[in-house]
Amino acid sequence: MGIKYSSKINKIRTFALSLIFIGVIVMYIGVFFRTSPFIMTLFMILGLLFIIASTVVYFWIGTLSTRAVQVVCPSCGKVTKMLGRVDLCMFCNEPLTLDPELEGKEFDEKYNRKKRKS
Numbered sequence: 001m002g003i004k005y006s007s008k009i010n011k012i013r014t015f016a017l018s019l020i021f022i023g024v025i026v027m028y029i030g031v032f033f034r035t036s037p038f039i040m041t042l043f044m045i046l047g048l049l050f051i052i053a054s055t056v057v058y059f060w061i062g063t064l065s066t067r068a069v070q071v072v073c074p075s076c077g078k079v080t081k082m083l084g085r086v087d088l089c090m091f092c093n094e095p096l097t098l099d100p101e102l103e104g105k106e107f108d109e110k111y112n113r114k115k116r117k118s
Contacts, residue, residue, distance in 0.1 A: 023050030
């Protein structure tokens with residue numbers, strides 16, 4: 001079974017969505033502590049912080065998405081956004097690259113990391 005990849009933009013959006021659900025669940029846990037207003041308030045504030053963090057992540061990926069390169073996927077023909085040297089089509093998960101050195105090579109997210117000089 002191979003490694004499951006997805007588009008970088010979709011990964012970050014999924015993370016932001018999970019922050020919202022975590023925040024709601026944390027707030028819901030706070031309801032069970034109605035007899036202790038301090039603990040209930042603590043859980044409510046913690047849940048709110050998760051939701052605020054989600055808002056920040058959504059804002060960040062929105063601004064990052066405006067700088068992404070739009071390309072037409074050769075497989076499905078839809079316009080998708082690319083971040084980095086390699087990325088996947090948001091619709092069909094086709095590996096995409098704009099770097100001529102990487103054409104024909106097997107897809108690996110490691111190509112997006114900057115090489116460190118030691």
